[in-house]
Amino acid sequence: MFDAARPLLLATLLPLLFAACGKAPAPAEEVRPVRYTVVGDDAAQPSERFAGEIRARQETKLGFRVAGKVVEKLVNAGEHVKKGQAIARLDAHDYALDLSAKRAQLAAAEHDLAQKEADLRRYQELLAKNFISQAQVDQQRNAVSAARAQLTAARASADASSNQTGYATLTAVADGIVTDISAEPGLVVSAGQPVATLAADGAREAAIAVPENKLTALRTAKSFTVTLWAANKHYTGHLRELAGAADPATRTYAARIALDNPDDAVKLGMTTSVGLPNANAGEQIRLPLTALLDEQGKHYVWVIDPASRKVGRKPVSVAAVGTDWVAVSGGIVRGQQVVTAGVHLLRDGQRVSLLKESAA
Known part of the structure; x- marks a missing residue:
């Protein structure tokens, strides 16, 4: 009876034995999600940048034309005034x-x-x-x-x-904003002593300090890039004024860059960054700093193949580095997709999935 059941048992066990001796299935290919940016036409980065602040073209120090004791302050710093409006009064x-x-x-x-x-x-x-x-x-x-x-x-x-x-009343000489006022009641002032600063309405400029080794580049530049730190907005400007002598304390030259196209986002006192044009700006690409991969003293970026969704490492040369950007040349061209996050976790030929595009 056992001999009669043997063929049936073998028929059942043989497929299982052959399956156990076969090769294990290949593991699924890892697909890593990445953020990316598309290199655009606005990726050129100036070679030098100078920190500054937005100022009015016309700034006037106001003071009483006679001496006396302040008895009334009529406006506060930051208020907008009209021409002829009273700002403060003396005891007359x-x-x-x-x-x-x-x-x-x-x-x-x-x-x-x-x-x-x-x-x-x-x-x-x-x-x-x-x-x-x-x-x-x-x-x-x-x-x-x-x-x-x-x-x-x-x-x-x-x-x-x-x-x-009449001089006992201090009035505004133009429409504008009172940026500073020290004429508090009880203060005794002399004739001509500045007690307020008025920033007149109209043109706005970026005030910067320039080292002596950049004076030639500043004078010869035809235009500048002015960036607002708060709004991350970009404007063009031109050199309007350059000091004839260096500041004795900082040894830098005060310069004023007039904005060509200011809008309502430009406010007095805002922090700004003024960039000198680069002679090789057409060959440079601006990318987020997180897109740069450093290995053994060399620099790379990951470029995404849009057809296969695979990444390839491309060597680049770093031209300039900012707080959150890097200007590179070589290896990439405008219109390519470049990984901007997780660059240390990728390998050549790795397939990726694209997350939300990040700003360049």
Whole structure:
């Protein structure tokens, strides 16, 4: 009976034995998700960048034209004012008293002149009747001329005193923003002492400090790239002003780069980065710093084949490095897809899946 069951048992076990002796199935190919960027036409990176801030082209230090004690501050720093708007006031009591005295002197001079002119008319009538001499008439005529001169002086003195009273109020010389004010009530100021800074509306500029070895490049550059740190927006600009001497403390030259196309995103005091154009900018590519792979002193980037979705390592030369960007040349061209994250986890020929594109 056992012999009769043997063929059936062998038929059952043989397929299992052959399956156990066969090769194991190949493991599934690893597909690694990566972030990437497409190298665009705006990838050229300036060779030099200088930190600066946005300033108004016209910045005026405001001060009272007379001395006195501040009794009223009418605006705060950061407020927008109109031309002629009052910013602060001094105690004008003493100037008002002086104006009253000068006006009284003016009234006295007017009455004195009127009296002298009336006397001259009477003298002329007496001369016609031969009651007085011509010399007396001439003497009275000189008295009239002196009284008229005194009236002119009294009027000018009164006008000057009126101006002094008006100078006790500090007003804006143009429409703009008060960027700084130190005229607090109780402060005693001298004539001409700056107590406020007014940034006039209109043109905006980037103020930078340039080392002496970059002066030639700055003067010869036709345009500049101005980048706002907060908004990550880019503008073009041109050199408007360059200091003739270096700052004695920093040994750098102050320069102003006028923005050609500012918009509402440009605010006073914003941090900005000004880039000098690079002679080889057309050959350089700007990438996120995370796209760069460093191995044994050499630099590479991973380029994605759009057809096979596989990556290949390409050698590049680093031209410039910023806080979050790198300018490279060689190995890649515009329009290619470059991995921007996880570059140390890839290998040549590895298949990848594409996540959201990152900004270059």
